[in-house]
Amino acid sequence: MKTGANDILESLSPASLPDRAASYALDGAKSLYRLAMRRMERTQDKVQSEYDGSHWQKILSRKAWRDAKSLSDFLIFPDQSVRLRKVDGKIMRISAQQYYRYRLSALGELIARYADGASRIVELGTGYGYNLFSLLHSHPDWTLKGFDISPNGITIGREIAAHFGVSGKVTLDRIDLTDSSDPNLAAINGEVVLTYFCIEQIPYDVRNVIENIIAGKPRRVINIEPNAEFLDLKSPRDIVSLLYIRSVDYQTVLFSTLDQFEREGRIRIIARERMPFAPAINNDGFLYCWEPL
Numbered sequence: 001m002k003t004g005a006n007d008i009l010e011s012l013s014p015a016s017l018p019d020r021a022a023s024y025a026l027d028g029a030k031s032l033y034r035l036a037m038r039r040m041e042r043t044q045d046k047v048q049s050e051y052d053g054s055h056w057q058k059i060l061s062r063k064a065w066r067d068a069k070s071l072s073d074f075l076i077f078p079d080q081s082v083r084l085r086k087v088d089g090k091i092m093r094i095s096a097q098q099y100y101r102y103r104l105s106a107l108g109e110l111i112a113r114y115a116d117g118a119s120r121i122v123e124l125g126t127g128y129g130y131n132l133f134s135l136l137h138s139h140p141d142w143t144l145k146g147f148d149i150s151p152n153g154i155t156i157g158r159e160i161a162a163h164f165g166v167s168g169k170v171t172l173d174r175i176d177l178t179d180s181s182d183p184n185l186a187a188i189n190g191e192v193v194l195t196y197f198c199i200e201q202i203p204y205d206v207r208n209v210i211e212n213i214i215a216g217k218p219r220r221v222i223n224i225e226p227n228a229e230f231l232d233l234k235s236p237r238d239i240v241s242l243l244y245i246r247s248v249d250y251q252t253v254l255f256s257t258l259d260q261f262e263r264e265g266r267i268r269i270i271a272r273e274r275m276p277f278a279p280a281i282n283n284d285g286f287l288y289c290w291e292p293l
């Protein structure tokens with residue numbers, strides 16, 4: 001762990017049992033309520049309206065990067081709201097600002113561990129490229145390419161890159177991962193590919209998306225996505241996570257599908273690990289790193 005993350009870790013202690021119990025109960029109740037109401041299926045239209053039409057639209061109209069002194073200042077949101085988050089594998093009560101400061105080095109170290117020495121990373125479903133700008137901060141020698149279906153996400157990423165003078169290092173373009181004829185699938189040929197809570201948004205097309213990625217002939221793939229398959233349902237936190245994932249209709253089959261691809265001799269899985277960090281208690285991620293055969 002780099003000094004920045006270590007400094008933060010040393011100043012924290014794990015959340016108390018009553019604190020965790022109250023937060024899990026509240027979160028679980030919210031998810032049960034969502035499940036009891038008739039939830040809307042996570043179709044492509046719903047995802048487009050949530051991301052392109054809402055989250056990224058708001059970020060584009062605010063243009064917060066214009067007020068930031070530096071790229072890292074922009075990435076570490078000045079948000080003091082304190083809640084339970086996962087930090088270094090433990091549940092801590094921590095502000096968003098402290099969490100994102102820690103994450104800036106933690107993500108760089110995690111991806112470097114699996115990038116097999118590559119200095120180019122391609123993120124699919126990059127949004128506006130938050131992860132790419134974070135990776136550039138920890139690895140200034142890397143070149144980062146991001147693809148997303150959202151025009152607003154791409155516009156934001158390009159504006160941020162131009163504003164901080166890194167347009168030659170971070171580029172964004174459009175892709176639809178469900179479309180096997182998308183011309184930008186060619187951009188992953190021979191590259192190390194990352195997905196980070198992107199396939200979660202495509203629950204009805206997971207197998208097809210993996211097929212499209214394999215057909216693009218990447219060198220290696222790192223999927224960091226919601227974990228609904230390797231949960232310990234004796235653990236309250238895992239129950240909370242599963243209820244949340246089901247209630248918002250995220251994908252639940254990615255890792256078992258990759259295991260099946262491995263059994264079919266189509267890919268080789270290099271690593272499986274639980275994510276050491278998460279901004280909330282209710283969408284715990286899992287990492288698979290694999291190569292097509």
Ligand SMILES: C[S@@+](CC[C@H](N)C(=O)[O-])C[C@H]1O[C@@H](n2cnc3c(N)ncnc32)[C@H](O)[C@@H]1O
Pocket residue numbers: 047051052124125126127128129130131147148149150153175176177178195196197198201202
């Ligand atoms: C939860 S966001 C994650 C963004 C980014 N990976 C991050 O961690 O900040 C999911 C992203 O997936 C994108 N997405 C959804 N369906 C997609 C598709 N079929 N092809 C490409 N991107 C897609 C959305 O537009 C959105 O930007």
